[in-house]
Amino acid sequence: xxxxxxxxxxxxxxxxxxxxxxxxxxxxxxxxxxxxxxxxxxxxxxxxxxxxxxxxxxxxxxxxxxxxxxxxxxxxxxxxxxxxxxxxxxxxxxxxxxxxxxxxxxxxxxxxxxxxxxxxxxxxxxxxxxxxxxxxxxxxxxxxxxxxxxxxxxxxxxxxxxxxxxxxxxxxxxxxxxxxxxxxxxxxxxxxxxxxxxxxxxxxxxxxxxxxxxxxxxxxxxxxxxxxxxxxxxxxxxxxxxxxxxxxxxxxxxxxxxxxxxxxxxxxxxxxxxxxxxxxxxxxxxxxxxxxxxxxxxxxxxxxxxxxxxxxxxxxxxxxxxxxxxxxxxxxxxxxxx
Numbered sequence: 001x002x003x004x005x006x007x008x009x010x011x012x013x014x015x016x017x018x019x020x021x022x023x024x025x026x027x028x029x030x031x032x033x034x035x036x037x038x039x040x041x042x043x044x045x046x047x048x049x050x051x052x053x054x055x056x057x058x059x060x061x062x063x064x065x066x067x068x069x070x071x072x073x074x075x076x077x078x079x080x081x082x083x084x085x086x087x088x089x090x091x092x093x094x095x096x097x098x099x100x101x102x103x104x105x106x107x108x109x110x111x112x113x114x115x116x117x118x119x120x121x122x123x124x125x126x127x128x129x130x131x132x133x134x135x136x137x138x139x140x141x142x143x144x145x146x147x148x149x150x151x152x153x154x155x156x157x158x159x160x161x162x163x164x165x166x167x168x169x170x171x172x173x174x175x176x177x178x179x180x181x182x183x184x185x186x187x188x189x190x191x192x193x194x195x196x197x198x199x200x201x202x203x204x205x206x207x208x209x210x211x212x213x214x215x216x217x218x219x220x221x222x223x224x225x226x227x228x229x230x231x232x233x234x235x236x237x238x239x240x241x242x243x244x245x246x247x248x249x250x251x252x253x254x255x256x257x258x259x260x261x262x263x264x265x266x267x268x269x270x271x272x273x274x275x276x277x278x279x280x281x282x283x284x285x286x287x288x289x290x291x292x293x294x295x296x297x298x299x300x301x302x303x304x305x306x307x308x309x310x311x312x313x314x315x316x317x318x319x320x321x322x323x324x325x326x327x328x329x330x331x332x333x334x335x336x337x338x
Contacts, residue, residue, distance in 0.1 A: 013032070115141075159322070164323075179208050184243065226252075234258065234269075251273045291324050
């Protein structure tokens with residue numbers, strides 16, 4: 001069985017340094033810590049969880065709060081990759097994951113109570129109603145918390161570049177000659193507000209008039225709702241030349257409404273999505289969309305939370321922006337300016 005002495009010899013450091021690195025001591029450099037942990041994993045060293053918990057006063061367990069109003073669960077393509085990123089980074093750092101909810105068995109609890117009952121060292125809030133009193137209770141507790149796509153004062157937030165994503169989509173459509181652009185946005189959240197700000201700002205900069213009847217709301221990840229709203233837009237007095245949909249999955253509903261109206265994409269009307277999920281790459285035609293780095297969002301959130309847990313005195317409470325990129329497809333036609 002591999003010992004601390006074996007790892008120390010392989011890395012050329014002292015046994016004390018190995019012990020500190022594996023137990024998260026703050027006086028070990030990140031590069032040294034990473035090298036020692038990688039060597040320990042390579043040699044098959046297993047840390048005794050109970051002994052480590054007693055020594056560090058941590059459980060090496062982080063909570064993940066994921067509330068999905070559409071009940072897609074882990075089949076939700078956007079969040080499944082976010083959660084996989086959290087899992088991968090947590091495992092790399094020797095942490096387990098517990099999903100947080102508002103009950104223990106049949107007994108109702110708050111999110112904070114569930115966290116305390118499970119003994120998590122900190123929480124990533126991956127998806128939730130950030131106005132929910134139970135969420136606010138958790139955020140304002142003494143537990144380390146990192147939020148995804150929502151910013152609280154004096155907390156670490158990891159956010160996707162939603163403003164730039166929408167700006168790039170509008171610029172791409174405008175570059176193809178489109179000036180009659182509709183947008184179907186998700187429910188009113190900070191994500192939606194940032195995307196709308198990017199949309200309006202870019203349209204203003206490019207001199208593209210925004211028609212309020214073409215700025216419509218439909219819940220994220222809801223093809224049925226998107227079908228209904230798209231149908232209403234197409235039944236209006238004038239039809240837009242391009243529609244930006246709230247996400248790639250919801251576009252499926254919008255596409256059905258377009259087909260039912262006897263129209264073709266992109267010959268009769270152009271379309272763009274958001275997220276860049278794998279489904280968008282196998283559609284015909286391939287969907288033009290903005291790909292969010294969902295794995296990067298999850299990894300970064302877990303990394304920042306573990307840093308906050310292990311080195312709270314050096315943590316910087318900041319907003320970390322994870323970049324995405326435009327993915328061209330075949331759903332935006334080149335048209336003459338009208």
